[in-house]
Structures are given as structure tokens and as C-alpha cells.
Amino acid sequence: MEAVIFDFDGTIVDTEALWIDVYQELIQERYEYEVPLEVFQACIGTQDTSLYDYLTTHVDAHITRDELSPFAEKRVNERLVDLPVKDGITDLLRTLHEQGVRMAIASGSQLKFIAEFINKHSIAHYFEAIRCADDVVHVKPHPEIYEEALFALNLEPEQCIAIEDSENGAKSAVAAKIPCIVVPNDLTSSGHFPEEVTILSTIEEAKEQILAIHTK
Template structure:
């Protein structure tokens, strides 16, 4: 298919940051006396801050100091990224170059706060490459609700049928489907399960393959 707008998730899709967040959450939870594991982390991926707080308090109890732990997690993640730098996913720059050459609009739709999103996009050297940026703090509902993708499309005056969403998570790809957009799943930390395969329009292994997909003008047949 040839979209008029390609909407990018950020963490795990453009940047290899999910592993950093897991390490930071694990250390932050331990600092406050709580055990944190992979099964808990997967529930937090692609969720906004308000929803993450609700999930963690449901797991740990209402006494869990979410605001303090979340701040600690941000500080730890920033320290790791400041030391290691932010790693761009293979094919990102080539895809951005291709979309610009083709005159296809580009937006970011991330569950991260605006402060963090702008900082990381700047650190990765791609903030100015996008026509619009929508963050978790800009919307009421969290993925899998489609609101964040709808806001991005409306801002650039594109109809859902002409939008392609690039996502790495189950919640993100469900949101793309709910928005009536083409959802392209590029798995990061979690392999695609049956539910993700059902929700995705296409499943690719890297951002490089998105260029070939657009060139091929394939249509979804389900």
C-alpha cells in the first residue's frame, strides 16, 4: 500500500530503549522494596503514565509509591542512556529519507511524556524529521485505545484508510486496528503471538522492510 501518512511509535520501534526501561524499572522497584520481573514489565509496554500507575498499584497494592518509583525509574534510565547513548533501530534513517523523497507525511505517536519524547527524539537526531508529534500526555486514553493515532491523523488532515502505523507492541498494534489504519508490526522484545498476528495488517522483521512494503503497494487480504 502507498500511505499518505506513516505514524511511528518511538520506544522499541525507532530506538532500542525498552531494555533500558526494564533495567531502570527493576532497579527502581528494588529501591522501594518491591520485586519486579519481565511479566510485569510486558504489561507496561505502550501504556501511558496514568495507566502504568493503575497497573502497578493493582499488582503491588494501593500503597505502592508510584510517583516516587516512576521518578526514580526516569532518573536511572536517563543515567543509562547518558552513559550508553541512544541506539537507533536499523533502517530508521533510510526509511525517513525514503518517506521524505516520496512526499509521505511522518508523525510520532508515543505513550511517553512530551518531555521525554522530545528529549529522546533530539538525542537520536530525528526530532526535526517529523511533521507532528503526539505524546501520551496529549491524550486521555492509553493504547490499545486508538485516540493517539486518531489525533496524529487529524492533525495532518489524513483519513485512517491512508495511514500506516509502525508498532512493536501488542497494545500498539491493537490500537492501530481500532483506528482503522494499516498496522505494521515489527516485534522488539516480544515475538508475535496469534492475537498480534490477527490484529496486524503486516508483520515485518525490520524498518528496512517497510520501504519494500510501500513500494510493492500490497493490499491487506484477510
């Protein structure tokens, strides 16, 4: 095992709850409507149109991504940098670096969000490559983001491990043929994860498993 490829939202930082809160705020302000949590849960780990399909069906037939997305991004960007790195991640990054394991990020987020966060929290230097929504046509669960990360690292899938938290992210890693560890959170634990993944409870457990594989 040569490298670990990290998801960003929900793995490095708990942005998923933030995105949901922001969209709920905007939709409540503009349309006085509360979207069921399960609609947002289906969108976690991807940027597909399912939220907007729901809104056009149940709220207003003329709602578009452009009508909400820029305002949501602005609010998220204002609050994101104040969120902490998730428990165990900084220690995992430091340990992998000490062990000579290469690291990358493969995320459906935009680079501006990722870069600002990892720079503020002084973890940017751990990542050799970042591949995100700006770099691909198809976001997760399509494998393209992981395939681009593999290309950037010049490694084969079996030389890497992906760390994910969501169903869509896990499906993306599996489709790219990368062994995947999933550490779900409260929003993603009800997902239908591919049978190929390893599901663990904490990042600490993930660290132990990764180190065991690396030192074989």
C-alpha cells in the same frame, strides 16, 4: 498512502528494555523484590496501572505511581539520549522523506523524552507532528493517540500506515482503523497481535512494503 505514523518506544529506539531495567533497579533497591519479566511485558506500549496493581498485591500495599515514576523517569532520561536509533530507522525516515511521504509519531511516552532523543539524533525534522501521553486522556491500547495524530495530519486512517512493535500499540492502531505493520522485538514477540496487522521481521522489510504500497 500519504503518511507513516511511528510508535516511539521499541520502534524508533529500544527504550522498553531500558524502562524495565530501571524499574527493576528501583524495586530491588527499595523493596528487595524482583518483578517477573512477564509483568513488565504486559505493560509494554501503554501506561496502565497493571505494574502497580501487581506491586500492591505482591510487594507492598501502599506503593503508588508517584512513589516510583518520577525516579524512574529521571534515570531513563539520563540514559535515553545515549541509546542509538534502532537499526534501519534512519534509512527508512530518509527514504520516506525523499519519496514525499509525511511522517508523525504517536507514542505513550512523554514529549520531553521523545523531543530530546530525536533532536540529539538529528531526526526531528522528519516528523510533521508528535502526539504523545501529554496530549491524551487515554493511552494505548486505546485509539486516542492515533486519532490525534490523524487529526494533526488532516488525514483519514486509510491514508496512513502505522509502525508498531507491541501488542498494545498494534491494538491502538487497529482500533483507530489504521493499517498497521508490526516489527516485534525480543520483549514483544510473544504478544497476541490483532489479526489485521502485518507482522514483519525487520524495518528493512517494512520499508520495502511501505514503498510498494506508496508507489502503486
